[in-house]
Amino acid sequence: MKTGKSVLPPTAEPPRKSIFQDRNFVLFLVGQCITTQGLWVQKIAMSWLAWSLTGSPFWTGLIAALNFAPAFILGPVFGVMADRVNLRKTAVTLNLMMAATAFLLMILSMAGQINLFWxxxxxxxxxxxxxxxxxxxxxxxxxxxxxxxxxxxxxxxxMNFNISRLVGPAVGGVVIATWGTGAAFMINAASYIPMIFVLATVKIHVERAPDAKSKRVLAALVDGANYAIHHPMIRSVLALSCFVALVGTGMVELMPVFAEAVYDRGVTGLGMLASASGVGAVASTFMLSRIKSDPVAFQRVTIIGAFAAGCGMLGLGFAPWYELAVMLVAITGFGLTAVGVGSQTALQLTVDNKLRGRVMSFWSATSFGGIAVGGMMLGAISEAGHIQYTARGSGALILCAAIVGLWRLYRVGTTDAKSATETAK
Incomplete structure (x- = not known):
């Protein structure tokens, strides 16, 4: 007897749910979008201000590095903190404090009191x-x-972060050229307000939050380190992302030197180079959003990204024209984002939830610490010689790291295949 109801065939799969049906995620995404726009506006302002005050690649690299260097030392300790605090209250407090520093930068800049010390x-x-x-x-x-x-x-x-990376520097270049760096810092200070509102209202699933309160800080930190060191994928992903950040992303922090000293394009040229890197980053994150939730697939993406970043950086070291440099910076941005986001996703899909804050803090420490150390090191090298020679060396080293990563992935895959064959026998 027919009931008139349609029945899906047994082989049919239910339609894939969209993440944008999740109100929580949409709110978080919108808040992050606004805040990161402000962050990139401030970042371009600080880089330009450092170069304007000193005319030194070393100091420009150092100022950029100081935005990341503490993560290398303090990141793991803050990772233990993330495993044991109220995430909502902590995030709101930290956003308020970052807004306060941006506001102070604005006051000092507008009053003409900003100097290298501040x-x-x-x-x-x-x-x-x-x-x-x-x-x-x-x-x-x-x-x-x-x-x-x-x-x-x-x-x-x-992708949201990198769209901001595309738009923010271009906006920052116009704002700085028109109203000065004080206005750029003011935009960043105001951009924290929507994110604070989102964090106060978004629903947090407390039952899925990590809990490490039963252990002392040092013991919890050692547990996280042992877990990361003895897990082959986590160890490999952390090593590659750290090295690429050291010699690749650290080099990107010196874009003001390329814009002014190599191509004589000023702050608007710097904004265009930073935006080109953002174009490549957006394309990379769009590709990453189409990959299934498989940590091995994302590990492969990090290696592909390292090859792209190495080629782009090596080419930038030889580029005689600004227009060619813009294209090569876009390729470099594509590769660096594939490494950064691919490694982050591989870890998020692999790590034990009880250790998530600590392991992800190791990722941020190696990635951002690599940027910090790399920015200072490459800035010092560029101070002694031409920055394009430094870019050539960076590109060559990243390509070597990509080859090593590919070899390790192939070796692990071969070992797993042999183990499966022996088990079947």
Missing amino acids: MVVLAGTNGVLASAMTPVRLSLVPVIVQREFMSRAVAYAA
Whole structure:
């Protein structure tokens, strides 16, 4: 007897749910979008101000590095903190403090009192706050979205960040050229307000939050380190992302030197180079959003990204024309983002939830610490010689790291295949 109801064939799969049906994630994404626009406007302002005040690649690299250096030392400690604090309250507090530093930068800049001392102090302060915020932010994603959406959540959050990276520097260049650096710092200070509202209202699934309160800080930190060191994929992914950040992303922090000293294009040229890197990053994150939630697939992406970043950086070291440099910076941005987001997603899909804050803090420490150390090291090298020679060396080293990563992945795959064959016998 026919009932008139349609029945799906047994082989039919239910339609794939969209992550954008999740109100929590949409709110988080919108808040992050506004805040990161402000961050990139401030970042371009600080880089340009450092170069304008000193005319030195070393100091330009150092100021950029101070925004990341504390993560290398303090990141793992803040990772333990992220595993045991109230994520909502901590995130709101940290955002308020970062807004306060941006407001102070605005006051000093508008009053004409900004100098190298204040830039060093406030860049370092921002670095400490950012190193505390990173493991908290990364621990928020799993308690906001379902696991089936994890890879897409990370990819879309990264795409959001990199769209800001595309738009923010271009906007920052115009704002600085028209109203000065004080206006850029004011935009960043105001951009924290929507994110604070989102963090206060978004639903947190407390039952999925990590809990490490039963252990002392040092013991909890050692547990996280042992877990990361003895897990082959986590160890490999952390090593590659750290090295690429050291010699690749650290080089990108010296874009003001390329814009002014190599191509004589000023702050608008710097904004265009930074935006080109953002175009490549957006394309990369769009590709990443189409990959299934498989940690091995994302590990492969990090290696592909390292090859792209190495080729782009090597080409930048030889580029005689600004227009060609813009294209090569876009390729480099594509590759660096594939490494950064691919490694982050591989870890998020692999790590034990009880250790998430600590392991993700190791990722932020190696990635951002690599940027910090790399920015200072490459800035010092470029001070002694031509910056394009430094870019050539960076590109060659990244290509070597990509080859090693590919070899290790092939070796692990071969070992797993042999083990499966022996088990079948």
